[in-house]
Amino acid sequence: MNIKILDTTLRDGEQTPGVSLTPLEKLRIATKLDEIGVNFIEAGSAITSDGERQSIKDITQQNFNAEILSFSRPLEMDIDYCLECDVDAVNLVVPTSDLHIFDKLKITKEELLAMSNSAVDYCKDHGLTVELSAEDGSRTGIDFLKTVYTNAIEHGADRVCLCDTVGILTPESSFEMFKQLNEYIDVPISCHCHNDFGLAVANTFAALRGGASEFHSTINGIGERAGNASFEECVVGIYKLFPQFSTDIKIHEIYTISKLVARFTGVYIQPNKAIVGENAFAHESGIHSDGIIKNAATYESITPELVGRKRKFVIGKHMGTHGLDVRLKELGVNVNKNQLKKICDNIKILADKGKTVTDVDLQAIADNVLEINHKDRIKLNEVTIVSGNKVMPTASVKLTVDGEEILNAGVGIGPVDAAINAVNSLDIFNDIDFIEYHVDAITGGTDALIDVIIKLQKGDKIISARGTEPDIINASVKAYISGVNRLLSN
Ligand SMILES: CC(=O)SCCNC(=O)CCNC(=O)[C@H](O)C(C)(C)COP(=O)(O)OP(=O)(O)OC[C@H]1O[C@@H](n2cnc3c(N)ncnc32)[C@H](O)[C@@H]1OP(=O)(O)O
Numbered sequence: 176m177n178i179k180i181l182d183t184t185l186r187d188g189e190q191t192p193g194v195s196l197t198p199l200e201k202l203r204i205a206t207k208l209d210e211i212g213v214n215f216i217e218a219g220s221a222i223t224s225d226g227e228r229q230s231i232k233d234i235t236q237q238n239f240n241a242e243i244l245s246f247s248r249p250l251e252m253d254i255d256y257c258l259e260c261d262v263d264a265v266n267l268v269v270p271t272s273d274l275h276i277f278d279k280l281k282i283t284k285e286e287l288l289a290m291s292n293s294a295v296d297y298c299k300d301h302g303l304t305v306e307l308s309a310e311d312g313s314r315t316g317i318d319f320l321k322t323v324y325t326n327a328i329e330h331g332a333d334r335v336c337l338c339d340t341v342g343i344l345t346p347e348s349s350f351e352m353f354k355q356l357n358e359y360i361d362v363p364i365s366c367h368c369h370n371d372f373g374l375a376v377a378n379t380f381a382a383l384r385g386g387a388s389e390f391h392s393t394i395n396g397i398g399e400r401a402g403n404a405s406f407e408e409c410v411v412g413i414y415k416l417f418p419q420f421s422t423d424i425k426i427h428e429i430y431t432i433s434k435l436v437a438r439f440t441g442v443y444i445q446p447n448k449a450i451v452g453e454n455a456f457a458h459e460s461g462i463h464s465d466g467i468i469k470n471a472a473t474y475e476s477i478t479p480e481l482v483g484r485k486r487k488f489v490i491g492k493h494m495g496t497h498g499l500d501v502r503l504k505e506l507g508v509n510v511n512k513n514q515l516k517k518i519c520d521n522i523k524i525l526a527d528k529g530k531t532v533t534d535v536d537l538q539a540i541a542d543n544v545l546e547i548n549h550k551d552r553i554k555l556n557e558v559t560i561v562s563g564n565k566v567m568p569t570a571s572v573k574l575t576v577d578g579e580e581i582l583n584a585g586v587g588i589g590p591v592d593a594a595i596n597a598v599n600s601l602d603i604f605n606d607i608d609f610i611e612y613h614v615d616a617i618t619g620g621t622d623a624l625i626d627v628i629i630k631l632q633k634g635d636k637i638i639s640a641r642g643t644e645p646d647i648i649n650a651s652v653k654a655y656i657s658g659v660n661r662l663l664s665n
């Protein structure tokens with residue numbers, strides 16, 4: 176069965192505490208959601224604000240393939256705002272549990288039914304598609320749930336959804352509820368699962384097995400409290416674990432959209448998150464890396480390329496020589512068996528001291544074992560910065576390049592950028608690309624020691640370099656020049 180997906184990153188996802196997206200960011204995310212094959216995009220809640228309505232309008236003007244919805248309470252005021260935004264459909268959210276009806280809305284069940292029915296009428300009279308979502312549906316008696324749904328369907332609702340608003344379903348109860356609803360209801364049924372007990376994705380799968388033909392999810396699982404069912408886990412899980420289901424999603428685009436949403440929302444992904452986490456396809460331990468090199472299926476259930484990613488071998492205490500050899504070759508370092516063993520032993524000595532072993536450390540260890548002495552072509556003699564809240568950051572640098580002293584200047588968007596630009600304007604830096612810049616404060620306070628790690632590329636050669644200083648500008652320039660010297664050697 177083909178499963179439809181309603182993405183609610185722009186509505187429930189944006190309800191993540193502290194997250195607020197600009198209209199442009201929402202449009203960029205919606206464009207990508209449409210491109211990768213999401214069927215329904217809940218673009219926001221039109222009632223919320225002028226800016227929210229602008230975002231929704233920008234999206235409805237795009238002529239996307241996906242149906243565009245807005246969240247709406249069963250109130251004419253909310254529906255009017257949805258109409259003003261020209262959406263195709265509304266996610267009409269009707270609270271159905273006793274708790275929500277009596278304690279939150281403070282009305283009777285009869286009044287709730289009347290409110291729901293007349294809201295559906297109003298939507299249908301104005302040409303809207305209606306997905307009626309039972310809020311707190313998982314804590315609602317099944318008979319009343321059926322009554323709300325059948326009433327709504329009689330009034331023209333096109334789809335219904337059961338919301339596990341506080342995430343209390345288990346795979347067993349989810350399967351059972353959806354099975355009972357599926358036997359009774361003949362419009363498409365959707366599920367909306369929250370992750371309060373870490374079960375949102377499992378409950379979504381159970382709902383599909385019980386008869387749901389649509390699910391709600393968010394990119395990276397962001398959303399209220401512990402979040403919603405994660406889009407990438409649901410989609411890839413369906414692909415790999417449930418051959419009876421399919422989706423319309425271009426799976427290899429999943430990592431791209433995950434990174435886009437993380438960047439715009441500022442909600443970064445935990446490293447061990449399935450599918451999109453930094454470590455999802457990273458291997459440190461020797462036994463795993465060796466297995467992977469021989470046949471990747473030994474320790475990976477899906478290939479990283481499936482979801483637009485690459486496998487990584489990480490340097491560290493648990494590594495063995497097979498994985499280390501691959502990592503060294505990636506860094507352009509070829510070693511014999513003895514040298515490999517020595518490098519591996521040295522890494523373990525460092526790691527046993529509790530240190531994270533980086534590529535920079537690996538390069539230094541390898542140079543030491545291979546007795547390579549890099550002759551530096553560039554030496555930094557002096558760097559001077561002018562910066563403040565009213566001046567364009569400007570830097571001047573004195574360098575010795577191949578024995579000749581050179582003075583150069585540059586400007587930038589900040590002092591670090593200005594200093595790097597000042598260094599960079601010499602011909603010797605041509606064709607060198609910055610591919611990563613990472614800053615850590617090693618100690619606390621404003622007098623912290625700053626550790627800058629960068630990655631540079633020239634042609635096929637990629638190297639990492641480090642600068643550690645109390646001053647971020649000195650640390651950055653030092654890392655940069657050290658990296659360039661390494662790239663220019665041999
Ligand atoms: C489970 C979910 O994710 S629900 C979606 C949550 N999303 C949002 O809240 C969207 C953003 N919200 C907002 O901008 C504001 O809350 C607004 C504009 C919707 C309402 O603001 P206010 O009028 O100031 O009310 P406030 O937010 O404080 O309280 C919510 C009101 O909506 C009522 N309400 C809540 N849910 C529903 C519903 N599904 N149907 C009808 N009424 C509802 C509440 O009973 C309360 O009404 P009351 O003032 O009569 O007691």
Ligand SMILES: CC(=O)C(=O)O
Pocket residue numbers: 187268308309310311338339340341367369
């Ligand atoms: C509607 C919704 O977001 C919920 O019930 O969780």
